[in-house]
Amino acid sequence: MEATDAAVRTGLYESDGPYGEADTARYVPEPDKRPGRTAFQRDRARVLHSAALRRLAGKTQVVDPGTSGAASGDTSPRTRLTHSLECAQVGRELGAALGCDPDLVETACLAHDLGHPPFGHNGELVLAGFAADCGGFEGNAQSLRLLTRIEPKRFSASEVSVGLNLTRAALDAATKYPWPRGGHPVTPDSPKFGAYEDDLPVFRWLREGAPEGRRCFEAQVMDWSDDVAYSVHDVEDGLQAGHIDARALRAPAERAEVFDCAAARYAPPGTTGDELAEALDRLLAQPWWPRHHDGSARAQAGLKDAASQLIGRFCLAAESATRARYGTARLTRYAAELVVPVEQRLECAVLKAVADRYVMQRAAQARRRAEQRVVIEELAHTLLARAPFGLDPQFRAIFEAAADDAGRRRAVVDQIASLTDAAATALHARLT
Incomplete structure (x- = not known):
C-alpha cells in the first residue's frame, strides 16, 4: 500500500x-x-x-x-x-x-x-x-x-x-x-x-442518522481487519509454538476435521466442503506458504513472510473489489459497503479453523479453559456475595450507587471484565 x-x-x-x-x-x-x-x-x-x-x-x-x-x-x-x-x-x-x-x-x-x-x-x-x-x-x-x-x-x-x-x-x-x-x-x-x-x-x-442495523463503512473495515489479523497471526503463533504441523494440512483426515470446524463456526452458511478444500488448496499452492517450521532463523523469516503475504492478499482483494464497485471516490460512513470476495472470506475462515482445531481444541487447552471458567464463576459469585468488599474504589462507588440488584450485579461484572488474566486469578485466590 x-x-x-x-x-x-x-x-x-x-x-x-x-x-x-x-x-x-x-x-x-x-x-x-x-x-x-x-x-x-x-x-x-x-x-x-x-x-x-x-x-x-x-x-x-x-x-x-x-x-x-x-x-x-x-x-x-x-x-x-x-x-x-x-x-x-x-x-x-x-x-x-x-x-x-x-x-x-x-x-x-x-x-x-x-x-x-x-x-x-x-x-x-x-x-x-x-x-x-x-x-x-x-x-x-x-x-x-x-x-x-x-x-x-x-x-x-x-x-x-x-x-x-x-x-x-x-x-x-x-x-x-x-x-x-x-x-x-x-x-x-x-x-x-x-x-x-x-x-x-x-x-x-x-447512531443518530444511521440506517438501522447497518454498520458504517469504517466499522466494516475494522471488522475485516480484525478477521485478517487474528486469522493470520493465530496460525502464525500456532506454528511458532509447535501446535500446528503444516504438513498435516495435506492429510485427508486432518483436512476433514478442519473443514467441519470451518463450516460450523467460521464460513458463511451453506458453504460446502469442496469450497473450503479449494480455499485451503489455493493457500497451500502459494510459493510462500510454510511447508515445515523447525524454529530456525530461516523458518522464522519464512513464517513472517507468509503472514505478510496473507495480510496483503486479503486486504488487496477487499480494496480491489470495493474499488471495482465504487470507483475512486473517498468512501466513508454510509456511502459504501466493503466488498470482500468470497474466495478470500473462505480462505480466512479456513485459517481460523486451523487455529481452532490445533490450538484451541488441544486437550491441555480444554483443561485450562475449564479451570478458567471455575475462576470466573466463583469470583463473580463471591464478589457479589461480599460486595462492596473486594471491589476497586471505582466499582465500589458504582455498586453502592446502584438502585437495584441488577445494577449491583452489573457493577460486579464491570469489575471482573476490567481484570487481566493474572489479576482475575489473584483476586480469586485472595477472596476464595
Missing part, C-alpha cells in the same frame, strides 16, 4: 475531510486544547493512552500470555494488546486506501477488543450466564460501555462519567454490532449485540 503511505505523507488526510460536524461531535461538547489536531487524532490519542488498552497486554488472545513456543523457544505469543495493535495497522492502511480517515479507523481497531474480559471468549461465556438477569454480557457491548462510561477521562456537568468522550464517528466505527440485546435485524436471539439497556441513551446518540 505504498500509494496510501504517500497520501498520508503529503497531507491528503490531515483534515477531517468529508466528515461533517455531526460526525466529529462529542456526547459532552468540549474545547480542543491543542488546535491543529483533527478530532479523530484526539480520539486515537485517548484510546492509545487509556488504561483499558494497556490491560489488554495481560489478556489471552489464543496462546496464553507467557506460553513458550516449543519449536523456537519464543516466549511472546500474541495477547489482546498486540492483536489490537496489529489490527490497527492493517485497518489504518486499508481504510486510508479506500478514503477513510486513517486515525478514525485506527481508533476503532484499537478500541474493538477493550471490553473483552479475562481469558478471552471463555470468560465472556461465563459472564454472559452470570449477567443473564441484568442485561447479559457481550464483549463488544462492554467495549462501548467502557468507552462511554467506565474509562475515566471526561465528566458531564452533573458529574457523570462519559468515559473517553470520543466523537460520534469513532464510537460508531468501533461498534461491530449496531443493535441492543435482542435487536439483531435478522436473528433476534443472536448472542451478539453492541449495547446494554442502560447504555442505550449514548448508543442512540451515536
